[in-house]
Amino acid sequence: MRRKQQRRDPITADPSFLTPFLLKNPPLSVILSLAFPFQLRTSDLMASMISLGLTSTAASPVVALRENPKSSGRVRMAVVVNVSRFEGVTMAPPDPILGVSEAFRADTSDMKLNLGVGAYRTEELQPYVLDVVKKAENLMLEKGDNKEYLPIEGLAAFNKVTAELLLGADNAAIQQGRVATVQSLSGTGSLRLAAAFIQRYFPDAKVLISSPTWGNHKNIFNDARVPWSEYRYYDPRTVGLNFDGMIADIKAAPDGSFILLHGCAHNPTGIDPTPEQWEKIADVIEEKNHIPFFDVAYQGFASGSLDADASSVRLFVARGMELLVAQSYSKNLGLYAERVGAINVVCASSDAAARVKSQLKRIARPMYSNPPVHGARIVANVVGDSTLFNEWKAEMEQMAGRIKNVRQRLFDSLSEKDKSGKDWSFILKQIGMFSFTGLNKAQSDNMTNKWHVYMTKDGRISLAGLSLAKCDYLADAIIDSFHDVN
Numbered sequence: 001m002r003r004k005q006q007r008r009d010p011i012t013a014d015p016s017f018l019t020p021f022l023l024k025n026p027p028l029s030v031i032l033s034l035a036f037p038f039q040l041r042t043s044d045l046m047a048s049m050i051s052l053g054l055t056s057t058a059a060s061p062v063v064a065l066r067e068n069p070k071s072s073g074r075v076r077m078a079v080v081v082n083v084s085r086f087e088g089v090t091m092a093p094p095d096p097i098l099g100v101s102e103a104f105r106a107d108t109s110d111m112k113l114n115l116g117v118g119a120y121r122t123e124e125l126q127p128y129v130l131d132v133v134k135k136a137e138n139l140m141l142e143k144g145d146n147k148e149y150l151p152i153e154g155l156a157a158f159n160k161v162t163a164e165l166l167l168g169a170d171n172a173a174i175q176q177g178r179v180a181t182v183q184s185l186s187g188t189g190s191l192r193l194a195a196a197f198i199q200r201y202f203p204d205a206k207v208l209i210s211s212p213t214w215g216n217h218k219n220i221f222n223d224a225r226v227p228w229s230e231y232r233y234y235d236p237r238t239v240g241l242n243f244d245g246m247i248a249d250i251k252a253a254p255d256g257s258f259i260l261l262h263g264c265a266h267n268p269t270g271i272d273p274t275p276e277q278w279e280k281i282a283d284v285i286e287e288k289n290h291i292p293f294f295d296v297a298y299q300g301f302a303s304g305s306l307d308a309d310a311s312s313v314r315l316f317v318a319r320g321m322e323l324l325v326a327q328s329y330s331k332n333l334g335l336y337a338e339r340v341g342a343i344n345v346v347c348a349s350s351d352a353a354a355r356v357k358s359q360l361k362r363i364a365r366p367m368y369s370n371p372p373v374h375g376a377r378i379v380a381n382v383v384g385d386s387t388l389f390n391e392w393k394a395e396m397e398q399m400a401g402r403i404k405n406v407r408q409r410l411f412d413s414l415s416e417k418d419k420s421g422k423d424w425s426f427i428l429k430q431i432g433m434f435s436f437t438g439l440n441k442a443q444s445d446n447m448t449n450k451w452h453v454y455m456t457k458d459g460r461i462s463l464a465g466l467s468l469a470k471c472d473y474l475a476d477a478i479i480d481s482f483h484d485v486n
Contacts, residue, residue, distance in 0.1 A: 097215050097456060104454040112452040113470060115461040118267070118433050119336060120399055123467050128399075130334050132392045136381040145377060150370045152361040154183020154342070158376040161383035162327060162342045166296065166310055173317055177350035180357035182364065183342050183371045187297045187328030188216060190343040194293070194324050195224035196363045197356075198258060207258040207293070208250065210234075212458055214267045214295070217260065229253075234269050239426035239438045241271045247284055255289045263294045263325070264309040265302035265432025268460035272302075272431055278312050282319060292316050292323040301332040302432040304400035306393065317346055329379055331433070332396055338375025403433055406463050406471065410435070413475035420483065433464040443481040451477035 094102065100116030122128050153159065159181040163174055173179050184190040198205060207226055209217050210233035221228045231253070232245030250259060261281070266272055273281060285292055294313050300306040316323055328341040343360065347353040364370075382388045407427060414424040427435055439447065439459035447453040453474065455461045466474060 095215075100454045100456060103448070107452055107454070109452040111473065113454065113466065113474065115453060115455045115463075115465045115474075118331070118462050118464060120331065120334060120433070120464045121467075123402065123469075125465065125467055125470075128334060130392070130395050132382055132388050132395055133333060133335070133378055135388060135391075136378045139381050140374075140377055145373075147373065150183070150373050150376070152364050152370050153181075153357065154371045155373060155376040155380060157380035157384060158183055158340075159342065161380055163344055165306065165383055166299070166325060166327060166344060167314060167317060167346075168307075168310075171314070171317065173346050178347050178353050180345040180347065180353040180360065181342050182357060182360045183340070183376055184364070185368060185371060186330055186339040186341040187295065187326050188220065189339065189368070189371075190326035190328070190341045191217070191220050191295065192224065193360060193364055193367065194326060194343050194345075195221050195226050196367070197360060199224050199226050200363070201359070202256075202258070205256055205258055205291075206254060207260055208253050209260050210246075210262065210266070212268055213260070213262075215456070217295075231259075233266070234271065234436070236438065239436065240429065241273060241277075243273065243277055243280075247280065250281070250284050250290065251288065253288065253290065256291070257288070258291045258293045258324075259285055260293045260295060261312070263296035263299065263312050265298040265434070267297065267432075268434050268456065268458060269436040270430030270432050270434045271436070273312075275311070275315075278315055282316055282321070285316075286319065286321065292321060294323065294325040296325055297328045298331050298432050299327070300393070300396045301400055304397040306396075320348075322346060322348055329375065333379065333382065333392070335375045335378060338378070339372060340375030340379060403463050406466050406468060407435065409468050409471040410463070410466070410475060413471045414478060417472075417475050418479050418483075422482075433462055435461050435463055437461055437478060437482075439478070439481055443485045446481040446485045447477050451480070453477050 097116060101114060104112060104114040104116070120128055162183075163179050163181045164171075167174055167179070182193065184193050195207075198207065205226075207221055207228040208231045209221075209228050211230035212234055213230075218228065231249035232242045234240075235242035235245075253259070262272075264272060282292075284290075294316075296310070296313065299309045302309045313323075313325055323346050325344040325346070326341065327344065329338075330336045330341070345353065345356045345360070347356055382392050407430075411424055411427045414427070418424070426438075430436065437459045441457045444455055444457050444459055447455060451473075453461075461474075
């Protein structure tokens with residue numbers, strides 16, 4: 001007599017039994033073909049896979065259920081889950097500077113102000129293309145310039161006028177062929193190229209960076225695997241330069257360190273050393289056998305004078321010091337999107353300059369191959385033509401002058417409205433397109449959340465994005481945030 005088979009009711013299974021199978025299978029897809037005398041909820045299976053990191057809540061499973069006719073009460077289930085190989089890639093945080101503009105665009109307030117990104121605006125707060133740039137582009141069209149690849153080192157005419165603009169055409173280092181100039185992708189690309197050079201040929205050296213500094217400096221050296229530390233620069237008590245701390249930290253750095261210096265219009269503070277202080281800085285760097293590394297992003301745009309804004313670099317070169325200088329034309333010619341700049345290395349001999357240039361080209365080749373031509377031709381046409389060059393200087397003085405006027409108006413508004421007796425004169429002592437307000441993160445958040453003023457969280461505001469008409473409103477926001485937010 002056949003024994004009667006005991007019937008088992010369908011139950012929900014614990015999906016943990018799938019763990020050994022799931023762990024042994026590749027994450028691209030998981031295919032299960034199972035025959036069970038019970039039901040398995042798809043939701044339980046997915047929960048198990050998520051806990052193992054084999055899929056995410058965004059994955060879309062395809063489930064097929066078929067009854068097995070030969071086995072009563074059994075269900076054949078196939079689950080196919082597509083899982084990305086990039087599941088381990090985390091979401092990057094928003095850029096602290098460019099993210100400000102994204103938040104600004106999402107704000108619908110009529111009072112909003114974007115003082116985050118360092119880009120020049122007209123009094124109507126509109127982007128500005130220099131007249132001299134338009135003329136240079138028309139010249140290019142008339143000449144019928146082609147779009148052929150540039151050499152790795154860039155446009156020769158651009159490199160020539162760039163070095164001359166920085167050091168002066170009659171500079172001995174240029175006359176003796178001791179300057180290696182390579183066109184690169186604006187200031188950022190020039191810094192990155194130099195950082196790779198340092199990592200390759202000075203692997204034991206450290207770079208000293210001012211505290212605070214431009215937000216991308218640390219990213220650049222981290223990416224190039226170049227170790228860095230900070231030297232004191234900003235004094236929050238005076239909202240000025242901590243010169244004694246700066247000198248002490250440069251002295252304490254290991255001999256042969258690279259000292260990153262802002263040639264003019266320090267970003268983000270707008271606080272520059274005096275000519276006498278630059279002399280002392282040069283003294284200490286020479287004593288310690290350090291290598292100066294200048295970042296020159298605002299030549300002519302800070303004071304309105306190309307020569308005055310290059311005086312710090314020229315001082316070091318006149319002493320016979322070997323140094324690096326990264327240059328950018330984003331601000332002074334308004335060529336933000338053209339990504340045009342250069343890395344210059346001033347060497348002790350023409351032979352050393354030739355070797356350095358060859359290695360910079362060698363590094364650039366696998367990094368970006370060669371630089372873009374359009375912006376380089378604009379620079380070569382403007383700087384290389386006396387008429388256009390003079391027109392450029394006049395336009396640059398106008399832009400720098402507008403920022404100075406805004407700076408003065410903001411100071412006047414703050415002084416008039418603030419009855420606490422606080423001294424706001426530090427605003428007038430700063431230079432360039434930025435002002436370091438001294439506001440902390442909580443106060444900067446209040447500027448944005450309450451007043452719709454968008455700025456970086458270190459308290460920096462871009463005066464280039466401010467109009468005379470908005471100075472009173474900004475003064476109200478600063479006074480409220482400074483006095484009412486701890």
